[in-house]
Amino acid sequence: MFETFSTGVGQLNHTWGTIDSSVPGQITLRGDSGVMEWPLGRSTGHGYGTYTVTAKITSNGEPGAAIVLWPADDVWPGGELDMAETAADGSSRLYGTVHWRKDDGGNGFQSTFYDGIDPNAVHTFVLTWAPGRVSYSVDGKDMGSVTTRIGADAANGGVNVTIGALNNNPNTSITLYDVSYTPLASVPAPPPTPPPATGGIVPDATGTARGTAGADVFVATGKLTLINGFDPARDVLAVPVNPTTVRAYADWDFASPEGASWGMRVTWDGGSAFLRWGSRFDPAKNAVRAGTAPPPAPVPAPAPGRITPDATGTARGTAGADVFATLPRAVTLINGFDTSKDMLALPPGVASSAARIFADWDRSSPEGAAWGVRVAWGDGSAFLRWGYGLDARSLISG
Known part of the structure; x- marks a missing residue:
């Protein structure tokens, strides 16, 4: 992938706000604006490789402009990799950040500051994403690496990223001159992941289930709230029957003794389970069918509803x-x-x-x-x- 912005936003055609492309070979973002590739699913965008962006950030000592590699599944907090953004302490220092989703659903991150450069000049920022490592350089100078909590790309069971930039401060701007991506020549396949062992998971005194530090199999018997214990990278949910379909969608739950929260609702024929803060549940990977229930009778197609726009449109x-x-x-x-x-x-x-x-x-x-x-x-x-x-x-x- 290589983009020079000779005819506008080019391949970064998911845009918002006003994009100044009046000068061939560059685009400038001001106010509340952004450009990026479309995040259409975990395997879209790009995986392990080298990301290079030549850009100028005008910060006036304030944060607001950033070069961002956004998770291709459009889920946050998640595997966001920031190539350049401005510190909020008034120093105008630039830095890169690795983000990840914490066990409690919050945003975890580790930043690497780019010391010894002029923050207001044009620079070539390079981020290299490899298994277990994200490395940064600016104008060919090594700025450091992060080796903890690095997510995998889609080809290795994780999520790819899409390239983009944004500006959300009226006092800042960012100009992009070129963007490129080069995949790694070869990435060894990760070792096979052993199937999770069944954990001794039972509802506790609050009526919820909690996982251990290892891989667990949560057994669902009805509406069960799984709190802070479901790790979609290793745990599975055993549903009590052999349903035709297991689906998952974001939901809001008020029943937990620990407070209302967003999470993921997993549904099957006749039952459901709610995972508190449990996003990124993949029915194909995290759901285990239990039992040998006969296939249900065909469900007739829904009759068309009498649905028309109301007074609000x-x-x-x-x-x-x-x-x-x-x-x-x-x-x-x-x-x-x-x-x-x-x-x-x-x-x-x-x-x-x-x-x-x-x-x-x-x-x-x-x-x-x-x-x-x-x-x-x-x-x-x-x-x-x-x-x-x-x-x-x-x-x-x-």
Whole structure:
């Protein structure tokens, strides 16, 4: 990958805010703006290799501009790698940062400061991502390495990154001159991961289950809240039957004795489990089917719901299974789309395989700005407010 910005943003075509591309061979971000590659899934973007960005950060002693390698699955906190940003102490020093998701769901990070350089000059920033190591250099000068909590790329069981830059301060700016990525010549395959041993997991006095420091098998018997004990890198969840489908989506839970929190809801035929702060659960990897229940009877397709935009210009579902039909313009579906049963009908001639699904931020809703899921096709799209968990199985070809 090599981008010189000779004709605008080029390959960094996921943009927001105002991008100044009036000078061929460079783009400048001011105010609240950004450019990046599209984060469309863990295997998109780029993996292990060398990332090179020539840029100038104008900080005026304030943070706000940054060169960011964003997780390709668009999940944060996660494996974000920052190539350059400005310290918040007024020194104008530049630094790079490795981020990871802590066991409690918070953001862990380790920074490397770039001492001995002019923070306001044009520099060539280089980040090399290899198994177990992230190394930094500026203008050919080694700035150090980080060797703890380094995530793997998609080819080795982890998540790739996408290249981008942003500015979120009216007093700062960043100009990009070129961006490139070169994969590592060869990366040895990691040793096979042994299957997790069954842990002695039982509900404790608060009615929740907790894991140990090792690999655990959590056995679900109904609605069970798993708190701070589920590690998606090694643990598995055994569901009590052999369901046709195991699905996972972001959810909010108020039942925990330790307080309400965001997490991941895992559902199967007739049951569910809630993982407190347990994002990045992968049904294909973290769910173990238990039992030999006969396949359930076919579920009839949901009848089309009588769904039309309401007075606010948004569409809402009923308590039953609904088919949301897209309109010629983007429609915001608020609090009405149930990923376990509802469907989204695409316009005539649009195949579900051609639609892109990605996390997005929307400010247009009368009910307030929110994160959600954007389904895009051709020149149209639909935004599902808080609609996490949507995948191609919820789409109907037009």
